[in-house]
Amino acid sequence: MARRxxxxxxxxxxxxxLLLVLGFTLGTAGALFLAxxxxxxxxxxxxxxxxxxxxxxxxxAVISVVVAVPLARALxxxxxxGRSLVLTLLGAxxxxxxxxxxxxxxxxxxxxxxxxxxxxxxxxxxxxxxGLWGVxxxxxxxxxxxxxxxxxxxxxxxxxxxFKLAEQLxxxxxxxxxxxxxxxxxxSLPGAFTxxxxxxxTSFAVALALGGGPRATTLELAIYQALRFDFDLAHAAMLAGxxxxxxxxxxxxxxxxxxxxxxxxxxxxxxxxxxxxxSQTLMDRTLIVAAVAFLGLPLLMVVVRGITGxxxxxPDGMGPATLRSLGVALISALVSLGFALVLAAWxxxxxxPRRWGAEVIGYLGIAASPFVMGTGLFILLNxxxxxxxxxxxxxxxxxxxxxxxxxxxxxxPAFAQLRQSHGRLxxxxxxxxxxxxxxxxxxxxxxxxGFATGLAAALSMGDLGVIALFAPTxxxxxxxxxxxxxxxxxxxxxxxxxxxxxxxxxALFWLFDRGGRLNAAV
Amino acid sequence: xxxIPLCAVALSSLxxxxxxxxGTPKLTVYxxxxxxxxxxxxxxxxxxxxxxxxxxxxxxGVEDGAALLSRVRLEGxxxxxxxxxxxxxxxxxxxxxxxxxVPHGLExxxxxxxxxxxxxxxxPYDWGYFAFVYDKTRLSEVPGSFEALIASDTSIVIQDPRSxxxxxxxxxxxxxxxxxxxxxxxxxxxxxxxxxxxxxxEAYGMFLEGEADMVLSYxxxxxxxxxxxxxxxxxxxxxxxxxxxxxEVAGKLASTDQPExxxxxxxxxxxxxxxxxxxTTNWMYPxxxxxxxxxxxxxxxxxxxxALHFSPQDAExxxxxxxxxxxxxxxx
Numbered sequence: 001m002a003r004r005x006x007x008x009x010x011x012x013x014x015x016x017x018l019l020l021v022l023g024f025t026l027g028t029a030g031a032l033f034l035a036x037x038x039x040x041x042x043x044x045x046x047x048x049x050x051x052x053x054x055x056x057x058x059x060x061a062v063i064s065v066v067v068a069v070p071l072a073r074a075l076x077x078x079x080x081x082g083r084s085l086v087l088t089l090l091g092a093x094x095x096x097x098x099x100x101x102x103x104x105x106x107x108x109x110x111x112x113x114x115x116x117x118x119x120x121x122x123x124x125x126x127x128x129x130x131g132l133w134g135v136x137x138x139x140x141x142x143x144x145x146x147x148x149x150x151x152x153x154x155x156x157x158x159x160x161x162x163f164k165l166a167e168q169l170x171x172x173x174x175x176x177x178x179x180x181x182x183x184x185x186x187x188s189l190p191g192a193f194t195x196x197x198x199x200x201x202t203s204f205a206v207a208l209a210l211g212g213g214p215r216a217t218t219l220e221l222a223i224y225q226a227l228r229f230d231f232d233l234a235h236a237a238m239l240a241g242x243x244x245x246x247x248x249x250x251x252x253x254x255x256x257x258x259x260x261x262x263x264x265x266x267x268x269x270x271x272x273x274x275x276x277x278x279s280q281t282l283m284d285r286t287l288i289v290a291a292v293a294f295l296g297l298p299l300l301m302v303v304v305r306g307i308t309g310x311x312x313x314x315p316d317g318m319g320p321a322t323l324r325s326l327g328v329a330l331i332s333a334l335v336s337l338g339f340a341l342v343l344a345a346w347x348x349x350x351x352x353p354r355r356w357g358a359e360v361i362g363y364l365g366i367a368a369s370p371f372v373m374g375t376g377l378f379i380l381l382n383x384x385x386x387x388x389x390x391x392x393x394x395x396x397x398x399x400x401x402x403x404x405x406x407x408x409x410x411x412x413p414a415f416a417q418l419r420q421s422h423g424r425l426x427x428x429x430x431x432x433x434x435x436x437x438x439x440x441x442x443x444x445x446x447x448x449x450g451f452a453t454g455l456a457a458a459l460s461m462g463d464l465g466v467i468a469l470f471a472p473t474x475x476x477x478x479x480x481x482x483x484x485x486x487x488x489x490x491x492x493x494x495x496x497x498x499x500x501x502x503x504x505x506x507a508l509f510w511l512f513d514r515g516g517r518l519n520a521a522v
Numbered sequence: 523x524x525x526i527p528l529c530a531v532a533l534s535s536l537x538x539x540x541x542x543x544x545g546t547p548k549l550t551v552y553x554x555x556x557x558x559x560x561x562x563x564x565x566x567x568x569x570x571x572x573x574x575x576x577x578x579x580x581x582x583g584v585e586d587g588a589a590l591l592s593r594v595r596l597e598g599x600x601x602x603x604x605x606x607x608x609x610x611x612x613x614x615x616x617x618x619x620x621x622x623x624v625p626h627g628l629e630x631x632x633x634x635x636x637x638x639x640x641x642x643x644x645x646p647y648d649w650g651y652f653a654f655v656y657d658k659t660r661l662s663e664v665p666g667s668f669e670a671l672i673a674s675d676t677s678i679v680i681q682d683p684r685s686x687x688x689x690x691x692x693x694x695x696x697x698x699x700x701x702x703x704x705x706x707x708x709x710x711x712x713x714x715x716x717x718x719x720x721x722x723x724e725a726y727g728m729f730l731e732g733e734a735d736m737v738l739s740y741x742x743x744x745x746x747x748x749x750x751x752x753x754x755x756x757x758x759x760x761x762x763x764x765x766x767x768x769x770e771v772a773g774k775l776a777s778t779d780q781p782e783x784x785x786x787x788x789x790x791x792x793x794x795x796x797x798x799x800x801x802t803t804n805w806m807y808p809x810x811x812x813x814x815x816x817x818x819x820x821x822x823x824x825x826x827x828x829a830l831h832f833s834p835q836d837a838e839x840x841x842x843x844x845x846x847x848x849x850x851x852x853x854x
Contacts, residue, residue: 228589
């Protein structure tokens with residue numbers, strides 16, 4: 001009986017979550033559209049922005065995914081000291097404020113960076129990364145680690161028994177790949193690709209800083225221009241609509257390509273690969289070293305600069321800004337977790353077009369322009385309540401909506417696995433409700449849930465899109481604080497604050513991720 | 523006693539509800555972020571004005587000038603703001619077109635601006651010259667005009683006029699110097715533009731990292747390095763074409779519930795007390811302060827012979843076309 005009522009509650013909660021996403025994304029764009037007279041259509045510059053957006057997002061996503069597959073596999077099957085540290089560090093590039101990451105990247109790849117200095121020393125030409133490739137380089141830097149982490153989760157989800165069985169059956173690596181890993185990849189990759197594609201599509205400051213000029217313009221800049229330069233709300237809404245349309249298209253194609261996989265049940269033990277050839281090991285290690293260098297060097301520059309900055313110039317406002325950011329991030333992360341668990345549990349029970357539709361809507365958060373979302377919410381809230389007074393709930397809710405696609409990506413496969421492996425057990429024991437969740441679901445979900453919550457916390461820690469419109473005087477978060485320091489020539493102090501942001505976001509991410517993994521691999 | 527949870531601290535500070543002192547009238551001023559920063563003019567201005575006004579001055583920071591204007595537009599007559607401080611002359615016409623502002627009604631004193639100021643709605647509080655800033659230890663051949671810059675191989679980093687005030691200022695600068703030939707000059711300058719950033723901070727940071735020989739900033743930028751960091755290696759290149767000016771202004775909103783207090787603030791804004799706070803907090807020239815009263819270090823800055831400036835009407839008239847020219851030239 002209890003089992004019959006549960007889906008009703010779930011359906012209600014899931015629908016509410018979905019409606020919230022719709023309200024925050026399409027709803028805010030709609031508010032903008034209605035607030036103004038519909039104006040001009042897409043201009044020539046909008047079309048070229050659209051073209052550049054598509055090219056750079058596709059390239060960035062393809063490269064990130066292609067490199068992430070062997071990298072994730074290497075990380076899963078090699079054990080080495082510091083492996084856990086590398087896994088945590090994979091969260092770092094993603095959560096750096098763009099401006100800080102860009103300066104870190106330039107310290108390595110810029111005209112006066114390490115690479116150019118080295119090239120000049122051996123008599124070669126310095127490299128010039130500005131342009132399409134600079135943008136792609138930065139996007140791969142941000143997203144390669146993210147895809148790798150998602151794929152590592154995917155690999156972990158293949159029961160260790162399957163690998164043992166394959167070994168006993170003397171599968172060649174190619175067989176292993178075809179029968180086990182390929183299946184997992186077909187399940188995870190389309191979603192991961194979609195995430196990166198959409199992230200790159202809405203990227204704005206990166207494209208501007210490294211693109212070399214207005215030919216490297218993304219749709220997001222066109223939206224910004226419409227809102228700030230032309231104050232053409234309807235045009236901004238239309239561009240946002242184009243962005244949503246593209247998002248739905250990409251997400252739908254990805255879902256069409258992705259595959260439901262049933263690996264059967266396992267005991268959840270760790271995977272041990274025994275029969276790796278030394279050539280494979282060598283390749284894996286080379287790849288890991290290269291990836292650590294690619295991701296680690298710019299981070300190292302950020303850290304070195306940050307330490308110098310902290311010693312030289314420590315502004316008073318940094319402590320409060322850090323606390324405020326941590327508070328916002330914690331609340332957002334928990335809201336986001338609740339949100340994602342409910343939605344994933346509900347989605348897992350849906351089939352066919354309804355499942356597709358709902359999942360595509362779940363992705364919209366990432367395609368939403370923070371400017372449109374912020375402005376739309378402002379228009380909706382302003383007649384009712386002072387936007388300043390609701391800055392925290394708004395920020396938490398917006399962050400939850402934005403991080404939802406990430407959480408869904410990680411939680412949905414876990415729910416599918418849960419249903420296949422433990423569903424019948426729960427049914428036969430007649431368990432339902434809270435005790436079923438606590439005893440059966442949670443032990444399986446906690447690892448992906450920890451990862452997802454960590455991501456959400458880190459994401460909102462670095463966020464400055466929406467809060468900018470709502471944050472009142474001196475209520476600024478750490479990322480905003482970094483920008484104000486830089487705006488006041490205080491680059492050293494800004495570098496110090498960036499290090500504090502990096503360390504505290506990583507710590508948050510690590511706490512949740514670790515919390516999820518703790519005792520989970522029993 | 524229970525320890526207060528972290529999130530509660532964050533919550534209370536985020537909400538940061540203004541203290542409701544009984545009977546004290548409150549004046550709300552919207553301005554840009556850097557004005558209210560702990561190192562900006564805000565804290566000192568607040569203290570000084572509250573000492574004379576018997577009121578609560580609330581300064582609210584909203585990103586930058588463009589964001590400021592779009593915010594009051596969005597809020598309309600419902601805005602809590604009494605005064606908007608921090609838009610510049612390129613935004614004045616758009617601001618007036620909203621009908622949200624009312625004439626200040628003050629007699630404008632003789633200002634220390636290089637150009638005459640006549641505007642019944644907006645009053646200037648500071649100004650600066652745009653300039654290309656370079657590092658004396660890195661750049662030896664400093665161009666002295668746009669012609670020389672184009673003829674040289676000096677690399678520059680600039681800001682996007684669609685998202686940044688200095689970026690828009692450079693657009694106006696070339697337009698003021700070259701008029702109809704500006705598009706051709708942009709095309710000639712394009713190969714030297716390393717990149718175009720979203721805001722001033724990105725560009726300036728990249729310049730300090732050595733990504734370009736010069737960065738578009740202000741003639742007052744070297745004063746920061748000299749006074750705050752005791753570093754005299756930065757300088758602004760003086761162009762014989764003249765330098766375009768940015769003038770930052772404030773205006774009173776029609777919806778204000780504190781019109782007298784708002785007038786008092788605008789008058790205070792032009793007083794020596796307010797004006798002397800500006801140079802070393804906002805790093806701009808005060809609009810109404812004897813040059814002799816400027817802090818030590820400002821005397822080392824270049825003083826362009828020709829000040830270039832479009833009236834708000836002219837700026838509004840050339841803006842869209844100049845942007846299109848710029849887009850076309852740099853998109854090649």
